Amino acid sequence: MRAHARYGRAGGWAAPGRWRLAVLALICFLASAFVAGFIGFALSLERTESTLTVQADGVVVLTGGSDRVYEAGGLLARGQARRLLITGVNPATRGNEIAKLLPVSRELFECCVDLGYRARDTIGNARETRDWAQAHGIGGGSLIIVTSNYHMPRALAELSAALPGAELYPFAVVSDHLRVEDWLGDLAVTRLIAAEYVKYLYVLLRTRLLEPGLSATALAPAETARLTAQAR
Known part of the structure; x- marks a missing residue:
């Protein structure tokens, strides 16, 4: 019974801990993706005047x-x-x-x-x-x-x-x-x-x-x- 109680207490604390780590990892991933996307967006913007020779409607x-x-x-x-x-x-x-x-x-x-x-x-x-x-x-x-x-x-x-x-x-x-x-x-x-x-x-x-x-x-x-x- 004492061993089972110790296991239950450990499991009870470990599961929320794993969830917190997973959420933290997800937040870090999304933040990194957002920053990387922003850098790519900023670098993709035209720096010089456009030139087009196409004929359009x-x-x-x-x-x-x-x-x-x-x-x-x-x-x-x-x-x-x-x-x-x-x-x-x-x-x-x-x-x-x-x-x-x-x-x-x-x-x-x-x-x-x-x-x-x-x-x-x-x-x-x-x-x-x-x-x-x-x-x-x-x-x-x-x-x-x-x-x-x-x-x-x-x-x-x-x-x-x-x-x-x-x-x-x-x-x-x-x-x-x-x-x-x-x-x-x-x-x-x-x-x-x-x-x-x-x-x-x-x-x-x-x-x-x-x-x-x-x-x-x-x-x-x-x-x-x-x-x-x-x-x-």
């Missing part, structure tokens, strides 16, 4: 800076796409104000530049792009995506989920005011990239595990009709 720029819009306009002006969507435009911004930022003629702006006012975030940009592409018959075509270098991974993840049949070409805009290569020495840059990395992981989790295929749902008939009418 459309150019899509996610608003967030005049340099993004200017670069997207340049791609349209050089004939690398048939149409340009500027998604996430501030509702207070007029079309003639946008036209002044683009290196395109007035005729090209009026015929081939579309302004999207509905999007308020990156997932909204993806849905607005999906609707625009479907309305113009290029939902399964090719698109050049223009946004900042640090924002590009998340933008591509959202757009790939919204337009699974489209071929996406990234055109990363590099800002002189934010140098991603300083992520180790500049705390502000580290915070920005870390926040972007966390958002990127959430997008991957949401689009691939929690809501697979949900972002690519069909348009409502009224929305399809409205956008098709705009395309004519």
